[in-house]
Amino acid sequence: MAHAAFFIVAALAIGSALGLILRKNAIHGALFLIVNLGAIAALYLMLGAEFLAAAQVIVYAGAIMVLFVFAIMVLIPGKEESGPDPRRGARLLAVPVGALLCLLLVFVVAGQWSGPRGPGAPSGSVAAVGRLLFTSYLFPFELTSVLLLAAMVGVLLLAKRRA
Amino acid sequence: MVPESYYVTLSAVLFTIGVVGVVIRRNPLVIFMSIELMLNAANLALVAFGQRLGNLDGQAVVFFVMAVAAAEVAVGLAIIVAIFRVRRRLSVDDLSLMRW
Numbered sequence: 001m002a003h004a005a006f007f008i009v010a011a012l013a014i015g016s017a018l019g020l021i022l023r024k025n026a027i028h029g030a031l032f033l034i035v036n037l038g039a040i041a042a043l044y045l046m047l048g049a050e051f052l053a054a055a056q057v058i059v060y061a062g063a064i065m066v067l068f069v070f071a072i073m074v075l076i077p078g079k080e081e082s083g084p085d086p087r088r089g090a091r092l093l094a095v096p097v098g099a100l101l102c103l104l105l106v107f108v109v110a111g112q113w114s115g116p117r118g119p120g121a122p123s124g125s126v127a128a129v130g131r132l133l134f135t136s137y138l139f140p141f142e143l144t145s146v147l148l149l150a151a152m153v154g155v156l157l158l159a160k161r162r163a
Numbered sequence: 164m165v166p167e168s169y170y171v172t173l174s175a176v177l178f179t180i181g182v183v184g185v186v187i188r189r190n191p192l193v194i195f196m197s198i199e200l201m202l203n204a205a206n207l208a209l210v211a212f213g214q215r216l217g218n219l220d221g222q223a224v225v226f227f228v229m230a231v232a233a234a235e236v237a238v239g240l241a242i243i244v245a246i247f248r249v250r251r252r253l254s255v256d257d258l259s260l261m262r263w
Contacts, residue, residue, distance in 0.1 A: 021184030
């Protein structure tokens, strides 16, 4: 049962990722990416990371994708990537090289699982993750707020300058 | 219980699709979305490894990756919009000023 659910969600994730890179229309790609992020949120749930699943839906599928769709709507009035690609041959070379990279990654990270198993599955609840974030990771957590502030100021600077 | 190696394999496949997307597409917005795909694949691997090792550190790191990704998207999209204002076209092949 768990295996069947995993394979269904995995197929959904891979299919939507392929849709993202193969569809010509950027807005279709954005919608495919939302499906992909939702599938990954489901995988987080299966791994017991409830907090991350919720954060994934809220932050990624919500906030970030709204920003993407907004930018696509503002920037592209209609079709995109029209016209012949002058470097088509060089770009298509990416497919066999990508297949090679995939084999390498699978071989390295998934092929050899001989490390020790941990003491049971950790609880990914809000309480557990929050306790960790506010104890061991307190300093990085505070730095995150500085990073977000810097990003906000930078975006304001970039957006306000009129040509 | 699905073994964690399945999750890591799926993460490797998604990461590769993101890499190929960055290389074969010409629209900077789609390239940007492919980068998000790669970030998510790495996050999935982190959570799977954390599950395997039985600690929560992987999930804490994923939280920080999400925060950094949010900042990165805001700045990156602002840069793309600024470039579009100047050039009125949206293709990474035009942006070869700093090419060696």
